[in-house]
Amino acid sequence: MSRVLLASRNAKKLKELRRVVAAAGLTGLEVVGLDDVPEYPEEPETGATFEENALIKARSGARATGLPCVADDSGIEVDALNGMPGVLSARWSGRHGDDQANNDLLLAQLSDVPAERRGAGFVSACALVLPDGAETVVRGEWRGELLWEPKGVNGFGYDPLFAPADEVAEGRSSAQLSPDEKDAISHRGKALARLVPALNELVVS
Structure with a gap:
């Protein structure tokens, strides 16, 4: 059984990758998180992308671990805010990972933005780095619009505010989708x- 590390303590991201x-x-790949390996100093996320x-x-x-490592950096780009919060999404309110505060601030900033200008897109960049230094980086995007109030209890981050453009969502927020529905789109x-x-x-190497 090969092991791959997901550089995250976010249980929902870990479940998603699994x-x-x-x-x-x-079937020959075991996904482990940061809580499953000895703690190591994590470098600050100083990138511009x-x-x-x-x-x-x-x-x-x-x-630090000698394991192949997957890491994700993701966020939401809001059209009316010229692409912000972007890479600052997790700490938009000034406190890293405070979903409630981040959502409240974003809603306040968009309070006078009409429906036709509430377009937004989630972006995820995933990197796989092997112990020998080989690197793979991929990107996924998800377009939709921002709601006027939170809806749903699934997901995390800005999911309750994001209504995907995909037909399968049928007007629901990302936080109202099942895990399988969300994974697909x-x-x-x-x-x-x-x-x-x-x-x-x-697995095969």
Whole structure:
């Protein structure tokens, strides 16, 4: 059984990658998170792009543990805010990972933005770095619009505010989709699916 590290303590991201691995039939691959390996100093995410930040995290994890390491950097780009919060999505309110505060601030900033200008897109960059230094970086995007109030309890981050453009969503927010529905159409689901060929190499090598 080959092991791959997901450089995250986010239990929902870990489940997401495990679902993608299972759906791809990669039965010889075990996905572990940061809580499953000895703690190591994590480098600050100083990149200007999602791709740069994903690589920072993946390189750090592979170097510290000797395991192939997957890292994701993702966020939401709001048209009316010229693409912000972008890479600052997780700390938009000033406190890293405070979903409620981030959502409240974004709603306040869009309070006078009409429906036709509430377009937005989730972006995910996923990097896979191997102990030998080989790197793969992929990107997934998910377009939709921002709601006027949160809806749904699934997902995390800005999911309750995001209404996907995909027909399968039928007007629901990302936080109202089932995990399988979200995996099939989301930014991270698309990016992780594009990593499957590289992950498959870990199983057969």
